[in-house]
Amino acid sequence: xxLRMGSQVFLNVQIPxxxxxxxxxxxxxxxxxVVDLSGERANVEVLADEPAPGVGFRPRVDGVVILQKGVxxxxxxxxxxxxxxxxxxxxxxxxxxxGTRIGSNWFSGxxxxxxxVGVAVSKEGVSLGAPLxxxxxRLTLQ
Amino acid sequence: MRDxxxxxxxxxxxxxxxxxxxxxxxEIHSDERGSDEATRAGLLRxxxxxDALDQLGRVSPAGALARSVLATIWSELRAAGLPLPDDMPxxxxxxxxxxxxxxxxxxxxxSFEIITAEGKLSGGAHIFxxxxxTIQANLTGLNLDGRQWRMGSLSLTADxxxxxxxxxxxxxxxxxRDIIEGRQ
Numbered sequence: 001x002x003l004r005m006g007s008q009v010f011l012n013v014q015i016p017x018x019x020x021x022x023x024x025x026x027x028x029x030x031x032x033x034v035v036d037l038s039g040e041r042a043n044v045e046v047l048a049d050e051p052a053p054g055v056g057f058r059p060r061v062d063g064v065v066i067l068q069k070g071v072x073x074x075x076x077x078x079x080x081x082x083x084x085x086x087x088x089x090x091x092x093x094x095x096x097x098x099g100t101r102i103g104s105n106w107f108s109g110x111x112x113x114x115x116x117v118g119v120a121v122s123k124e125g126v127s128l129g130a131p132l133x134x135x136x137x138r139l140t141l142q
Numbered sequence: 143m144r145d146x147x148x149x150x151x152x153x154x155x156x157x158x159x160x161x162x163x164x165x166x167x168x169e170i171h172s173d174e175r176g177s178d179e180a181t182r183a184g185l186l187r188x189x190x191x192x193d194a195l196d197q198l199g200r201v202s203p204a205g206a207l208a209r210s211v212l213a214t215i216w217s218e219l220r221a222a223g224l225p226l227p228d229d230m231p232x233x234x235x236x237x238x239x240x241x242x243x244x245x246x247x248x249x250x251x252x253s254f255e256i257i258t259a260e261g262k263l264s265g266g267a268h269i270f271x272x273x274x275x276t277i278q279a280n281l282t283g284l285n286l287d288g289r290q291w292r293m294g295s296l297s298l299t300a301d302x303x304x305x306x307x308x309x310x311x312x313x314x315x316x317x318x319r320d321i322i323e324g325r326q
Contacts, residue, residue, distance in 0.1 A: 001324050002324065025321055027318065044318065047314045047315060047318060048314035050308040051308055052242075053241075053242050053243055053244045054243075056241050057241070057242075058204045058239060059203040059240070061192060067239055070237070139322055141315065141318065
């Protein structure tokens with residue numbers, strides 16, 4: 001896919017931003033979607049800034065908490081475009097018009113072309129232009 | 143080190159001003175070890191802004207949503223024999239979980255504890271839109287003052303529509319599919 005997101009340009013990538021095992025995609029209206037790729041099939045959890053159908057969540061003052069079997073996975077603040085891990089052990093990600101903040105790192109104005117993953121965020125660190133990790137579901141919607 | 147500085151400053155502010163609240167998920171700030179010290183200083187502790195609202199007696203967004211879901215079937219629950227008060231309580235819900243359906247309606251699971259004229263009524267509830275015009279409510283583990291209420295469960299349907307908590311998903315899903323498949 002080709003996408004401009006958080007001031008980065010992604011050309012011919014399969015996943016622009018991978019947060020652990022979740023793909024993050026931004027649409028033309030700046031709304032974020034989060035797709036869990038840890039299972040056999042892609043499962044949309046956040047759909048254009050709102051909880052996706054069939055996904056457990058709890059609203060809170062600054063957005064929503066996404067739940068899985070009652071466990072709080074992460075929160076999403078649609079106003080700040082910020083994903084914060086609650087039990088995933090991942091650094092916070094914020095997408096803005098001027099850049100992408102991952103933990104305390106700031107990315108701005110990069111072009112990533114021809115990689116499996118544009119920006120890969122894991123518990124261990126951040127990679128710009130990474131291969132697609134093994135074992136993830138394909139980013140396709142049924 | 144920084145967390146201890148925050149803790150010391152929060153205690154100092156609480157002592158100076160006769161009370162304060164620290165909102166933090168940090169273990170140092172929220173676990174039992176600091177409980178006595180916080181109480182002595184008048185420092186309230188909350189892990190989230192929603193916890194803070196609860197402690198201030200305000201309704202959290204999740205509590206408000208649970209209340210609006212229950213409001214749609216409150217009269218039916220009373221008519222089914224549950225000894226509920228006329229007015230719904232504001233802050234007696236826990237383990238709240240919502241799931242939106244394709245139209246954005248709020249499938250809701252929660253536990254409740256309500257003070258009634260006959261004692262404390264507690265239990266769990268699953269409330270969902272069974273048909274486009276019918277709500278189904280399944281209540282389980284019903285206890286009144288520590289004893290099982292009747293059979294301990296209650297199921298009822300009501301001709302209403304649950305409140306919508308998200309916009310309908312179809313257009314948003316189509317937009318996402320276009321992006322993923324490179325059509326946008």
